[in-house]
Amino acid sequence: METRLKDTLIPVRDRMEELIRFKQKQIAAALQALEPQKTFHVDEWDREDGKGGGVTMVLQDGKVIEKAGIGISIIHGVLPPAAVARMKVNHKNLKAAVDGTIEFKVCGLSMIVHCTNPHAPTVHLNYRYFQTSDPETGKSDAWWFGGGADLTPTYLYEDDAKLFHQCHKDALDKFDVSLYPKYKSWCDEYFYIKHRNEARGIGGIFFDDVDIKSADELLLMVNECLGAFLAAYIPILARRIHTPFTDAEKHWQQVRRGRYVEFNLVIDRGTQFGLQTPGARIESILMSLPLNATWIYDHHPEPGSREEQLVEVLKNPKQWI
DSSP states (O other): OHHHHTOTTSOHHHHHHHHHHHHHHHHHHHHHTTOSSOOOEEEEEEOTTSSEEEEEEEEESOSSEEEEEEEEEEEEEEEOHHHHHHHTTTOTTOOOOTTSOEEEEEEEEEEEEEESSTTSOEEEEEEEEEEEEOTTTOSEEEEEEEEEEEEEOSSOOHHHHHHHHHHHHHHHHTTOTTHHHHHHHHHHHHSEETTTTEESSSEEEEEEEEOSSOHHHHHHHHHHHHHHHHHHHHHHHHHHTTOOOOHHHHHHHHHHHHHHHHIIIIIOHHHHHHHHSTTOOHHHHTTTSOSOOOOOTTOOOOTTSHHHHHHHHHHSOOOOO
16 A cells, blocks of 8 residues: 555545545454444445445444444535635636536545543544646646544543644654644634534644645655554543443533534534535435434533533643643
């Protein structure tokens, strides 16, 4: 895999597709090794318009994992004028057709894990490569990478937060030591529930519309970040899934999942883009939602409790490393 990733004779999009197909299986195998009761259901799908497809792997109602979804999509199509207008803000060289549309190709890997145990954190990951075509020549006139990974605990364990951030910093430092502080801040700003005045979780890294380095180098960076995710999350999961928990702790987990749903449905640009894209597969777009969540009117944790400790960090993001 490493050799082919560095083979510049292979188009970047093709190498990215190979990478996400490989990582989907690798991540699924690592999670499956911790889940004794259920296995991943594999759903291979094609778009109704014939413009690509993907593979969605879902595990539900397990002993350890309440819901995990790992999806890849490799699609192409035409962006409507409204979407093109938004993209031109960050990509001035986009050239639209007479009707204002643009042809695009995108491939990406997205995943979410919601655990049964409230002491085991939820995690989200997404990496994608996007390119557009000049309507006159058919050649790519713009491309970019986006993605990241972030951790959303129900109960705060500082050593988990530090490990997650350290692994991602180490991965990014191999390419540029200025990237981790930038992408960490970007993550804190993006995964923020404005109407609640709190972050969704304790962050990680996030970037979007990135084309400041060569596509070849950014592809290798994505590969390192995917490796960092596995190095961080699997050990965190392994040491939390057997922690004893109470009904009250499980209830708090459901309250926090309500916040997670609010972000994904109200704020997340990826969800909005997917729902606005013609021919989009709704099941894959909403794969990230938990099986269960709770909304309690005017809910506040008890002063001095571990629940309040988490909320304080969500309202005031920390520098973990």
